[in-house]
Amino acid sequence: MMTPSSLKLEPLTIEDNPALTDLFFAAFTDPELQHVFPNTPGVRKWVEDANAHDILNKPFQRYMKVIDTESKDAQGRPRIAAYAKWDLSMPEERGRRYPPWHEEMPGELCEAFFTKEEANRKRVMGATKHFYLDTVATHPDYQRRGAGSLLVKWGCDLADAEGVQAYVDASKDGAPLYAKFGFVDYSNPGEEIASMARK
Known part of the structure; x- marks a missing residue:
C-alpha cells in the first residue's frame, strides 16, 4: 500500500x-x-x-522522476511512478524537438500536430524567455496521487527562482492540474490541446 511519503522526486x-x-506507453493511451x-x-x-539522445546531449532539458520508495520494478530498483521533461532553453537554442519520424509513425500527421503546438506556443509566449514543460507522464497506477504535482511544482519553483514564465501544452483532462499551479489556458476556441502559460 503506497503512502504519500513514499513518493520521492529525483x-x-x-x-x-x-x-x-514503458511508462510513456502506459500513460498515453488516448x-x-x-x-x-x-x-x-x-x-x-x-x-x-530520442530520450537517450536528449538526456545525454541536451543539458538544458531536465528530466525528473518520481519514484515509489515502497515498490520495486523487475530490476529491483524503486518503481518510477511518473516523469517530466522540462526544457529550460530559449526556443532558438533547442533545435528540433524530435528526431526524424519513424517509418511506422504517420509522418505528415506528426509534423502537422507538433508544428501546430509550436505555433501556438509562439503565439502565446512570443520571444519571452520561459521554461517549457515538454512532457509529463504518470503511470495509471499513480494517477491522482500527487506524482504529477511534484513534477510540475519542481519546474514552477525553478521558474520563480529565475524570474521566468512557464508554458505547457496540456490535454483537456490534464489542464486542471496545471491550473492549480497558476497556468492559464490561452487556447483558441475549438482547440483540443490547451495552450497554457504561467505568466
Whole structure:
C-alpha cells in the first residue's frame, strides 16, 4: 500500500531510460496519441533513442522522476511512478524537438500536430524567455496521487527562482492540474490541446 511519503522526486538518469519507454506507453493511451505514437517495437525504440539522445546531449532539458520508495520494478530498483521533461532553453537554442519520424509513425500527421503546438506556443509566449514543460507522464497506477504535482511544482519553483514564465501544452483532462499551479489556458476556441502559460 503506497503512502504519500513514499513518493520521492529525483533527477532521472540514463539507466532509467528503458523504464521511461514503458511508462510513456502506459500513460498515453488516448487513441489520437496512440495513432501518432503506435506501440510497436520500432516506435518504442525510437522513443527510447530520442530520450537517450536528449538526456545525454541536451543539458538544458531536465528530466525528473518520481519514484515509489515502497515498490520495486523487475530490476529491483524503486518503481518510477511518473516523469517530466522540462526544457529550460530559449526556443532558438533547442533545435528540433524530435528526431526524424519513424517509418511506422504517420509522418505528415506528426509534423502537422507538433508544428501546430509550436505555433501556438509562439503565439502565446512570443520571444519571452520561459521554461517549457515538454512532457509529463504518470503511470495509471499513480494517477491522482500527487506524482504529477511534484513534477510540475519542481519546474514552477525553478521558474520563480529565475524570474521566468512557464508554458505547457496540456490535454483537456490534464489542464486542471496545471491550473492549480497558476497556468492559464490561452487556447483558441475549438482547440483540443490547451495552450497554457504561467505568466
